[in-house]
Amino acid sequence: MITDLFPATLFTQLDKLSRFFVWRRRPLHESIATALQSADARHHAVNQAHQHTLARLEALIQSHAQLTEQQASTTAELDSTRQALLDARHSLEKLQTKLRQDQEQAKLRFDALSTQHSLLGQERDQLEAARLTLEQTLEVTRVELLASTEATESLQQSLARHQQTNAELAERFQALQQRHGDTWTRFELISRLLAARPQESAGLARFRELLATDYMAFAESESSLAAEAKALTLLQSIEQELALLVSFPDVRKRTIVGIIGGFSSGKSEFINSFIHDPQVRLAVGLKPVTAIPSYVLATDERMIRGYSASGGHINLDVDFYKNVSHAFINSFSFDLKSLMPFMCVGVQMRPECLSDICFIDTPGYNPPSTAAEHSQGDRRTAVQFAQQAESIIWLIGLDSNGTVPDSDLEFIQHIGVEGRSVYVVLTKADLKAEEDIDDILEEVQNRLDDEGIQIEGISAYSSTLREEVAYRKVSLLEHFARINRSGNTRQHLEKRLGEVFAMYDEAIQADIAALKAQKVAINGLRLDCLEFGGQEVYERMLAPIDKLTLSLSTSPLEAWLKESRRLHEAFSEAVQQTAAALEAG
Known part of the structure; x- marks a missing residue:
């Protein structure tokens, strides 16, 4: 290394310096000093090159570690996808x-x-x-x-x-x-x-996998949330909405409006009053008729589809659709809704106020006790589909008692109206005298104010006459015009996911806070034992108090909270993946 830094002449000059007289050593000294300075400069340059090489080596090592980690992650994802495809193929072979x-x-x-x-x-x-x-x-x-x-x-x-x-x-x-x-x-x-073959969607498949495996395992182990059935219903309704979006992407551009109400409140007849196609009519009658929920939206061409539980769909003719009622479903030896959970109807409707709206016609949430066996699940179906809606039209039949039924209030509070507009329609207004309608509107408004339910307006409407008799605040058509805008499906689904996991986070954090409060109380008990009982009592109570403190560990709850947030992120990624694929298509 020394011979690389110093020139060969330097050693010759040093040898001469040992033999020369004093008066001749100054030129040699200056020559040697110059050579040493040059060698020091080269040494500094070599040292900098060495440090730069070490930095590059460290960067390459880090890059290699990242690439190795990415390769392992990609391999795991490929194995998971391959297994899912094999399972799907096996299921398809069984079905065939x-x-x-x-x-x-x-x-x-x-x-x-x-x-x-x-x-x-x-x-x-x-x-x-x-x-x-x-x-x-x-x-x-x-x-x-x-x-x-x-x-x-x-x-x-x-x-x-x-x-x-x-x-x-x-x-x-x-x-x-x-x-x-x-x-x-x-x-x-x-x-x-x-x-019927379902549309391919990696995001939807991922959502279903998370719901069937990770979430169910989490729900079985976690015990903080009391309303776990409501959370599961919300996630299942999001899954159904994703399936509809995959097979019918046009829905993602619409504002979802849920038509809700009790048995015989006139939901189907209300939607019929806005349909221009004389051949397409939702089934109506005195008995429960809305058996399978239907998405109804304005389209240029008539379109009627039935959607299978697997995500596929079939086209239906008008005559068949008219006969899909509770009586038809009861003619099967099983619940047809388990095979065909919902339908989609595209017809010509009023474009000026309904072009970007998609109605959901749901079954009455309170079927009579005399209804057939398959009707008893109508409430669960009504809840599940009503929770998909971004806006709610709440129908109350004026042929009953002219006020808000308690069962309607209980149902509205059950599905929740936070963050969603609610408009009340008093149907069958043609059955009441005009002088009575103002009093009924006043009574309904007062009842809703007492219950703390915020509404956009109230309308007394006749579906058979297709006209509005009276209204409060905002007319029905004006309300439709306000909400008739392109929907943001990704944002809507993200918000509903947030509602589900916010319930879990609040419940778990409340339990954590309760445990911490108990620990504080136990620490106070420990000090009280020492202060009032003396050293002997303190030592005797120390072991039980320590055992009790250990039993109040928040670690399991904190683990559940972490898993809840992981699941929220995973479900959100699946929704984003589905929406991104639809937007790209």
Whole structure:
């Protein structure tokens, strides 16, 4: 290293310096000093190059560590995605196998019914032939036995019996034909729903995976939140809304407006009053008719779809949609809503105030006790879909008692109206005298004020006449015009996710605060033992107090709080991934 820094002549000069006289050493000294300074400069440059090389080496080591970590993360994600695809393929194969089996069973039933139909036809032909023979025999008997009145009457009675039998058989044949047609309709619907393929969405798949695994594990272990069922319902409604957005992206541009109300409040007839297409009508009636929730929005072309539980959809015709009621659902041996949870209807509506609005027609939350078995889940369905709405239209039928039912107030408070506009519509206004409507509006306004429920306005509206009789604050159409704006689905879903996990955070933090307060109280007890009981009492109580203090550890709660925030972030990423894919498409 020394020979690299100093020139070779320096050593020669040093050798000379040892032999020269004093008077000749100054030039050599100056030459040597110059060489040493040059060597010191080169040494400084080499040292700086060395430090720069060390810095680059450190940066390369850090970059290598980051790349190694990214490679491990990418490998884990690829393995997870590969496993999810394998599971989905396995599930699809199972569904296809079950579909083939159902088709084979249906074909066997159809063949059996066809055979029975043929047999009945043959029996009818035989009876018809027998009837003709009897008529011929009767004619011959009349000619031969004109004098025998009793025999003629007997034969006439016999003929009447055969005609009655023939009529009964004809009725049975017609009933079998009707039953066969209904069976085929139901079979075709189920087959199409099972065969409907969902749209591909990595974000939606991730959301469903989080809901089925991570969240359920968290909910089973966490015990701070009392309203855990409400949190699960909110997450499930977000999942359904994501599925609808994936298969029908146009919905994400609309403001979701929930039409809510009790049984027979006129929700379906209210939406019908804004539909211009005379052939499309939501089912109405005195019995519960809204069986499957429907998204209704304004479109240029008519569109009716049924959405399967797997996320796929099928197109439905108008006649079929008109028949989708509780009675139709009850004709199945299972709850059809588990296979087709909701429908989407696009029709021509008033563009000036409804072009960017999507209605949700929900079942009545309070079906009568006489309703069929599958109707008893209507409240759960109404809650789940009402919580999707950014704005609420609250319908109250004026054919009841002209005031706000307690059950309506309980339902509104259950679904929550914070951050959402609420507009009250008193339907069936044509059933009340005009002089009574002002008093009813006043009474409803006072009742809502007493309950602390903020509303945008109240309207007395007749769906059959399609007109507003009276209103308070803001008219119905003006309210629609205010909320008729493009929706921000990502922001809406993020807000609803925030509501879910805010409940968890508040509940867990409240438990943590309670435990900390108990610890403070225990520390006070420890000091009291020492102050008032003396050293002996203090030492005797020390072990139980320490044991009690250890049992009040906040570590599990803090772990749950951390997991809650992780889940919130993961769900939010899945929503953002889904929305980003839709926006990019």
